[in-house]
Amino acid sequence: MARLLPLAAAISLLAGTAFAAPPDPVAQRAQALLARMTLEEKIGQLTQLGAEVPGPNQEKPEELIRAGKAGSVLWTIDSDLIARLQRVAVQESRLGIPLLFGYDVIHGYKNVFPVPLGMAATWDPALVERSQAIAARESWTAGINWTFTPMVDIARDARWGRIVEGAGEDTFLGIAMARAQVRGLQGPALGTPERVLTSVKHFAAYGAADGGRDYDSVYVPEVLLQNVYFPPFRAAVEAGAGTVMSAYMTLNDVPASGNRWLLRDVLRQDMGFKGFVISDAFAVQSLENHGYAADNADAAARGLQAGVNMDMASNSYMRQLPALVKAGKLPQRVVDDAVRDVLTVKLRMGLFEKPYGDPARKEAVFNDPAHRAATREAAQRSIVLLRNEGRALPLAAALKRIAVIGPLGDSGEDIKGSWTVEKGAGVTVLEGIKARWPQAEVTFSRGGDMQRAYALPWDANDGKPAPALMPAAEQQAELAQAVEAARQADTVVMVLGERANMSGEAASVASLALQGNQQALLQAVVATGKPVVLVLLNGRPLDIAWADAHVPAIVEAWFPGSEGGHAIADVLSGAVNPGGKLPVSWPRSTGHVPAYYNHNLTHANEADRNFTSRYSTDAPSSPLYPFGHGLSYTTFAYGAPTLDRTTARAGEPVKVSVKVRNTGAVAGDEVVQLYIHQRAGSAARPQRELKGFQRVNLQPGAEQTVSFTLGREELKFWSPATMAWGVEPGAFDVWVGGSSTAQAHAEFRLTR
Numbered sequence: 001m002a003r004l005l006p007l008a009a010a011i012s013l014l015a016g017t018a019f020a021a022p023p024d025p026v027a028q029r030a031q032a033l034l035a036r037m038t039l040e041e042k043i044g045q046l047t048q049l050g051a052e053v054p055g056p057n058q059e060k061p062e063e064l065i066r067a068g069k070a071g072s073v074l075w076t077i078d079s080d081l082i083a084r085l086q087r088v089a090v091q092e093s094r095l096g097i098p099l100l101f102g103y104d105v106i107h108g109y110k111n112v113f114p115v116p117l118g119m120a121a122t123w124d125p126a127l128v129e130r131s132q133a134i135a136a137r138e139s140w141t142a143g144i145n146w147t148f149t150p151m152v153d154i155a156r157d158a159r160w161g162r163i164v165e166g167a168g169e170d171t172f173l174g175i176a177m178a179r180a181q182v183r184g185l186q187g188p189a190l191g192t193p194e195r196v197l198t199s200v201k202h203f204a205a206y207g208a209a210d211g212g213r214d215y216d217s218v219y220v221p222e223v224l225l226q227n228v229y230f231p232p233f234r235a236a237v238e239a240g241a242g243t244v245m246s247a248y249m250t251l252n253d254v255p256a257s258g259n260r261w262l263l264r265d266v267l268r269q270d271m272g273f274k275g276f277v278i279s280d281a282f283a284v285q286s287l288e289n290h291g292y293a294a295d296n297a298d299a300a301a302r303g304l305q306a307g308v309n310m311d312m313a314s315n316s317y318m319r320q321l322p323a324l325v326k327a328g329k330l331p332q333r334v335v336d337d338a339v340r341d342v343l344t345v346k347l348r349m350g351l352f353e354k355p356y357g358d359p360a361r362k363e364a365v366f367n368d369p370a371h372r373a374a375t376r377e378a379a380q381r382s383i384v385l386l387r388n389e390g391r392a393l394p395l396a397a398a399l400k401r402i403a404v405i406g407p408l409g410d411s412g413e414d415i416k417g418s419w420t421v422e423k424g425a426g427v428t429v430l431e432g433i434k435a436r437w438p439q440a441e442v443t444f445s446r447g448g449d450m451q452r453a454y455a456l457p458w459d460a461n462d463g464k465p466a467p468a469l470m471p472a473a474e475q476q477a478e479l480a481q482a483v484e485a486a487r488q489a490d491t492v493v494m495v496l497g498e499r500a501n502m503s504g505e506a507a508s509v510a511s512l513a514l515q516g517n518q519q520a521l522l523q524a525v526v527a528t529g530k531p532v533v534l535v536l537l538n539g540r541p542l543d544i545a546w547a548d549a550h551v552p553a554i555v556e557a558w559f560p561g562s563e564g565g566h567a568i569a570d571v572l573s574g575a576v577n578p579g580g581k582l583p584v585s586w587p588r589s590t591g592h593v594p595a596y597y598n599h600n601l602t603h604a605n606e607a608d609r610n611f612t613s614r615y616s617t618d619a620p621s622s623p624l625y626p627f628g629h630g631l632s633y634t635t636f637a638y639g640a641p642t643l644d645r646t647t648a649r650a651g652e653p654v655k656v657s658v659k660v661r662n663t664g665a666v667a668g669d670e671v672v673q674l675y676i677h678q679r680a681g682s683a684a685r686p687q688r689e690l691k692g693f694q695r696v697n698l699q700p701g702a703e704q705t706v707s708f709t710l711g712r713e714e715l716k717f718w719s720p721a722t723m724a725w726g727v728e729p730g731a732f733d734v735w736v737g738g739s740s741t742a743q744a745h746a747e748f749r750l751t752r
């Protein structure tokens, strides 16, 4: 994309790097430090080492750090090792530049919050911000000063395992979650005490992998990149994210980690990113595997030139860049610019002044009761009540015999979900139910087992096989025992879904069906005629069409984290009224993906709906549950939305207000959602787009007016006709309600 060089860049290009330092003290310090560095030390700052992985010539990480050949270390949570390596960097290396210690603290460190998809289901950015501040505090104390989160990849395909790590399918919700996470983790500015550096990932469009297969190619036209996939990154950058992680896959045939347009034109020029870019693990090296770089030297040169400042784990920069610069094949200036960004972030973080965490306080911080309480609250608020026919829930306090059934019912590891830092059990559903119903007899039957068919790639590389599947005869015996337990009970709570390692990285699926013998188990237990509640622990929508038709109560608990069992029991008992909403459209079957609500209209008009986008022969096209859906133990009624004006000049804000009333008998939360549609313009716009939401709590009978402002930010879009962002005049529809199928409608018109 041709662009005019900004003046400062043009001057610095003409005058060389010495002239480039802007007059701010941090930049001057970075420049002064840079001037003292050898080429090897500079490349060191562009290198992130695996904590216990030897260097290219079998050097120990410690030796490399002492020689100034590393700027960061990843994959260790050993606080002693971290402190030791930091001492080597600060006290024993020539220039004493402190290290960044990176780790995937995705949803909590010691106290584990729900997985990010669950956090998005809270529709509560303030809670997300508070939660990530807690995760940051625990991380920083332990010595981890950089976390590889938030993942802000929009995901429309539930087969993709990493859908669990993001905020789901919607850009507006994704923006809110991206911003909240960066603020929570980093604080209002880099260098906020007890916070950590963030890394927004995976730039960009990693979630659109072909077929939902992890690491596969992505083909996304610019109109979708601009309108759907980029905005959460832009929001994170604007919130101050210090680093961005480049993705693994090819984007429109150019690997994201060698993609100059992406990393320089879009990220730095359009979005104004001022931090530094880290590659995903080994992604610089894999530029060669992609059939893009000719060899490792070419990979290193092209990664750096494209805009990857720091090479995660592959040691390609360390191995290749010195010779390339010395041979004049890579300008020294490219290296200097990359290093300056890294030093600037370290300086802005105050790392030189405060290089160490506070491991002596680790236990005290980990055991802070407020942290534990926060994880339980987050879990409660993340739970989505999908179905509750005949008010099957909440369960009576007086229940005498409860059977908890299912392979996840008593699994303390699985309840925490993927990307957990420490081993150790969370509160299981069984434990939560026992604690909630102390007088009841609570039994547990696993009812069979399920496992991944293939080992995780890093386990396989370490020679670990996939866990063996339970033999069929044993599955059958466990199933029979579970059915017997159901027969003896007043009520059955079935806990089905996925093991933690069945969603996340390298966990894509060809089918959304319940794995193992879970479907058979569910059907056999339901056939007993006992009241059944289905609790799902999972990182993606699954095919639960049968359950939807046969099980009156279905609770989506995601992977709710270390207090998950308590939070689930709180909801089952009615102590907490669920108020979470789906951050994804729930497909009816695997064949229904990609599923997202904000698709375009088709050639059908109002009168001729037969030609609308649909599966015509075998299945309804609508989702099983729409985006934004979630029930409550109470009910809400909406008034008609009112507008402060029905005509406005393009760019002038329009205020939409709506009255919401709790029409039931108990207090509850509703997420009030606002959707718009622009009827005509230079390009077709989605049939509906979320443009406002607010989670409110209402006492029985209480009414609240909720208002939203539709300003430039909400109304603009990137038009493929003009190749630019703009607000276009024309007619708009507005809907307000409790899901993406909201009916309460109004309209307004923008004029020139």
Ligand code: BGC
Pocket: 104, 148, 201, 280, 281, 505
């Ligand atoms: C993942 C990243 C993660 C990195 C470091 C990669 O495999 O794709 O999301 O941050 O590993 O652990």
